[in-house]
Amino acid sequence: MSTPQSKPPVVVTGGAGAIGTVLVHALADAGHAVRVIDNLSSGKRERLRDLEQLGRLTFHSQDLGRDDDLRPTFRGAGEVWHLAANPNISLGTQNPRIDLENGTLAMAHVLEAARQTDVRRVLFASSSVVYGMPTVFPTPESYGPLLPESQYGASKLASEALISAYCHSYGMRGWIFRFANIVGPGMTHGVIPDFLQKIRRDPNRLEVLGDGRQAKSYLWVTDCVAGMRRAEEASQEVVNVFNLGTEQQVPVRDIAQRVVAAFGGRARIEYTGGRQGWPGDIPLQLLSVSKILSLGWRPQYDSSTAVDMAIAAGRAELGI
Amino acid sequence: MSTPQSKPPVVVTGGAGAIGTVLVHALADAGHAVRVIDNLSSGKRERLRDLEQLGRLTFHSQDLGRDDDLRPTFRGAGEVWHLAANPNISLGTQNPRIDLENGTLAMAHVLEAARQTDVRRVLFASSSVVYGMPTVFPTPESYGPLLPESQYGASKLASEALISAYCHSYGMRGWIFRFANIVGPGMTHGVIPDFLQKIRRDPNRLEVLGDGRQAKSYLWVTDCVAGMRRAEEASQEVVNVFNLGTEQQVPVRDIAQRVVAAFGGRARIEYTGGRQGWPGDIPLQLLSVSKILSLGWRPQYDSSTAVDMAIAAGRAELGI
Numbered sequence: 001m002s003t004p005q006s007k008p009p010v011v012v013t014g015g016a017g018a019i020g021t022v023l024v025h026a027l028a029d030a031g032h033a034v035r036v037i038d039n040l041s042s043g044k045r046e047r048l049r050d051l052e053q054l055g056r057l058t059f060h061s062q063d064l065g066r067d068d069d070l071r072p073t074f075r076g077a078g079e080v081w082h083l084a085a086n087p088n089i090s091l092g093t094q095n096p097r098i099d100l101e102n103g104t105l106a107m108a109h110v111l112e113a114a115r116q117t118d119v120r121r122v123l124f125a126s127s128s129v130v131y132g133m134p135t136v137f138p139t140p141e142s143y144g145p146l147l148p149e150s151q152y153g154a155s156k157l158a159s160e161a162l163i164s165a166y167c168h169s170y171g172m173r174g175w176i177f178r179f180a181n182i183v184g185p186g187m188t189h190g191v192i193p194d195f196l197q198k199i200r201r202d203p204n205r206l207e208v209l210g211d212g213r214q215a216k217s218y219l220w221v222t223d224c225v226a227g228m229r230r231a232e233e234a235s236q237e238v239v240n241v242f243n244l245g246t247e248q249q250v251p252v253r254d255i256a257q258r259v260v261a262a263f264g265g266r267a268r269i270e271y272t273g274g275r276q277g278w279p280g281d282i283p284l285q286l287l288s289v290s291k292i293l294s295l296g297w298r299p300q301y302d303s304s305t306a307v308d309m310a311i312a313a314g315r316a317e318l319g320i
Numbered sequence: 321m322s323t324p325q326s327k328p329p330v331v332v333t334g335g336a337g338a339i340g341t342v343l344v345h346a347l348a349d350a351g352h353a354v355r356v357i358d359n360l361s362s363g364k365r366e367r368l369r370d371l372e373q374l375g376r377l378t379f380h381s382q383d384l385g386r387d388d389d390l391r392p393t394f395r396g397a398g399e400v401w402h403l404a405a406n407p408n409i410s411l412g413t414q415n416p417r418i419d420l421e422n423g424t425l426a427m428a429h430v431l432e433a434a435r436q437t438d439v440r441r442v443l444f445a446s447s448s449v450v451y452g453m454p455t456v457f458p459t460p461e462s463y464g465p466l467l468p469e470s471q472y473g474a475s476k477l478a479s480e481a482l483i484s485a486y487c488h489s490y491g492m493r494g495w496i497f498r499f500a501n502i503v504g505p506g507m508t509h510g511v512i513p514d515f516l517q518k519i520r521r522d523p524n525r526l527e528v529l530g531d532g533r534q535a536k537s538y539l540w541v542t543d544c545v546a547g548m549r550r551a552e553e554a555s556q557e558v559v560n561v562f563n564l565g566t567e568q569q570v571p572v573r574d575i576a577q578r579v580v581a582a583f584g585g586r587a588r589i590e591y592t593g594g595r596q597g598w599p600g601d602i603p604l605q606l607l608s609v610s611k612i613l614s615l616g617w618r619p620q621y622d623s624s625t626a627v628d629m630a631i632a633a634g635r636a637e638l639g640i
Contacts, residue, residue: 093489096435100428104478108420115416132484144464145561147484154485158424158478164452164467165474169413169599241465279489 008078009033011119013064013110016043018186019125020083023225024048027081028056035073039063041102042087042188065101070113079121082110082159085152087189089129090278092151103155104162111166122167123175123232126160128245128285129153130178138288141178141241150280164239173238177228180245180287183310184221185317191252192307195259196314199267206260206267209277212253216285217245220306223299230297243287248303252277255307262311263320328398329353331439333384333430336363338506339445340403343545344368347401348376355393359383361422362407362508385421390433399441401548402430402479405472407509409449412471413599423475424482431486442487443495443552446480448565448605449473450498458608461498461561470600484559493558497548500565500607503630504541505637511572512627515579516634519587526580526587529597532573536605537565540626543619550617563607568623572597575627582631583640 010027014020015036020043024034034057036048051057062068064084074080085103086092092099107124114122131139132147148154163174187193199206219227227244235242253269260267275283301309330347334340335356340363344354354377356368371377382388384404394400405423406412412419427444434442451459452467468474483494507513519526539547547564555562573589580587595603621629 096428096432096486104424108416112416130481132488142464144462144466146464146466146481147488147559147561148481149485149488151485151489154478154481157481158474161450161466161468161474161477161481162471165469165471165600166416168452168467168469169471239467241467280485 007031009035009076011035011037011074011077011080013037013080013082014043014084016040016045016048017083018184018188019182019221019224021047021186022184022221023081023083023228024051024057026225026229035060035077037062037064037070037073038084044186047186064106064109067109070109071117074113074117074119077119079123080110080114080119081123082107083125085125089150089152089280093279096151099151099155103152104158107159107162111162114172115166115170120172122163122172123228124159124163124177126156126176126178127153128178128180128243128287129282130157130160133282137284138247138286139243140288141243141291149282153280167238173236175228175232175235175240176242177231178241178243178287179224180217180219180285182221182224183218183306185313187310187314191255192310192314195256196311196318196320199259199263200318200320203263204267206256206269208252208256208269208271210252210272210274210281210283212256212271213251214277214281214283215249215251217247217249217287218303218306218310219245219299220301220309223301227292227297230295231292234295242292243289244292245287245289246299246303246306247289249286250303250307258308258311262315327351329355329396331355331357331394331397331400333357333400333402334363334404336360336365336368337403338504338508339502339541339544341367341506342504342541343401343403343548344371344377346545346549355380355397357382357384357390357393358404364506367506384426384429387429390429391437394433394437394439397439399443400430400434400439401443402427403445405445409470409472409600410598416471419471419475423472424478427479427482431482434492435486435490440492442483442492443548444479444483444497446476446496446498447473448498448500448563448607449602450477450480453602457604458567458606459563460608461563461611469602473600487558493556494560495548495552495555496559496561497551498561498563498607499544500537500539500605502541502544503538503626505633507630507634511575512630512634515576516631516638516640519579519583520638520640523583524587526576526589528572528576528589528591530572530592530594530601530603532576532591533571534597534601534603535569535571537567537569537607538623538626538630539565539619540621540629543621547612547617550615551612554615562612563609564612565607565609566619566623566626567609569606570623570627578627578631582635
């Protein structure tokens with residue numbers, strides 16, 4: 001059924017998501033058998049059909065936030081990439097239980113399954129939101145204190161803390177990646193899908209949450225995956241923390257203008273006002289990436305190009 | 321039943337513990353009605369009998385790690401002091417569920433109860449262990465990355481993250497206190513109770529976990545409580561993070577020698593060796609306390625005096 005594999009199988013949670021799909025294909029191309037765990041709350045299994053049909057991927061419909069027994073899926077694997085998360089930050093503010101379960105408790109369950117099955121390498125998709133509203137830009141990995149402003153951010157920091165404790169207590173090794181805004185095909189959340197969905201509903205106006213001056217860095221998904229894999233290869237501390245992003249910011253106002261221009265320029269841009277787009281929004285984000293750059297990784301696309309590519313990809317998906 | 325109160329009631333979790341008892345009495349003396357939540361896993365209710373008999377304290381036997389409904393205890397309170405925790409760090413390493421439930425989930429339940437009952441001030445006993453093994457001494461509140469080495473440390477950092485998210489999302493205000501080693505009467509865990517119990521069992525030898533060169537700062541419990549109350553009064557950010565400790569370290573070797581001397585000097589000190597006393601032990605701890613000192617707080621006792629007082633208090637309690 002499966003092609004011969006020289007490398008140990010890997011577990012990928014959230015492997016049917018927008019970032020997970022790209023990672024899973026990269027890992028399969030590198031010769032790993034891949035076991036994807038996904039509850040399909042936002043992921044799509046058809047993205048993985050090619051690998052499933054080739055017998056190089058098994059799909060496991062499990063819910064990490066509940067007490068599903070993950071051990072059968074973990075047994076014999078060499079490492080676990082934990083990418084599953086609630087992608088909707090605002091939803092977590094409305095109901096804190098969502099990020100507690102799908103963030104913090106999911107991480108605890110993943111780590112406990114890894115410990116019990118002797119899977120000793122854990123790689124985790126964290127986020128720049130662990131920094132809260134930093135006062136230093138670009139923000140280095142050593143920045144503190146870490147005061148996240150959303151339940152999503154709290155669950156990411158709690159997950160980092162759990163990884164660190166597990167690695168130091170049980171002979172495991174961890175890689176923590178604090179993501180800038182990752183963009184690419186198949187994204188369901190974030191400013192670009194939001195703008196595209198709005199302008200499809202009403203081509204004459206585009207509502208922008210906040211004053212439009214929020215400015216963040218954007219990283220194309222393949223660059224993100226390449227960065228994570230480079231860090232795993234080159235950095236072998238007990239716990240390895242890396243920012244992953246580009247060195248440029250794009251203001252939300254610019255993204256709105258580009259989306260409007262792509263639709264003929266007739267939509268009126270309306271700002272709801274305020275520095276934050278929503279409670280928990282971090283209006284300024286620019287990560288120091290000198291640590292990952294020192295390992296030889298270079299993003300292929302800068303923030304501006306990544307935004308343009310994401311607008312194009314989103315339009316194609318929506319058929320607009 | 322109760323004396324007239326001009327100040328709003330306060331909730332104190334872990335209020336029957338060694339630090340909680342001192343805090344509760346200070347709050348009652350200041351005119352607050354106090355509601356103590358404690359599962360008595362290590363706390364002792366008789367410490368609170370005086371205030372209960374005066375009608376100034378109500379005791380609530382609730383388990384924060386489970387889904388007990390805390391709202392009736394919270395309703396109408398002005399603030400919650402969250403001190404409850406698993407005091408046994410090694411136990412958490414053996415069973416990670418303990419700190420997940422009694423640390424992270426307990427904090428989530430406390431915050432959710434506070435949010436639902438409109439209690440807008442949260443004060444939390446965190447720990448220097450959130451810093452993991454820091455490379456900067458004395459370690460400032462801005463130190464990062466935060467890589468705790470124990471499940472206990474992970475639960476403290478996860479709790480800090482939750483406080484920050486709740487405060488920023490729901491109009492609450494938080495005070496986070498990262499404790500050095502707090503010593504005083506009634507302590508059940510830590511190096512001094514450990515040594516006293518060992519020498520009582522065998523007056524001829526004292527086993528020291530590690531090489532004895534671990535060096536930490538010690539703060540007497542009344543100084544700790546005074547520091548927290550000063551910070552609450554003087555610091556009014558959305559989230560206020562303070563280290564609380566003294567500016568001197570005492571090596572474990574010195575503590576062992578003092579304990580042996582107190583028992584006539586005949587016990588042989590035996591070191592198990594190794595830099596860490598146990599998995600998750602942080603051998604060097606010295607917090608920068610310039611932030612809390614800038615508010616006018618001064619500890620009454622230095623580390624060395626606090627250690628001597630704790631040895632004396634422990635002897636009296638054990639009747640040795």
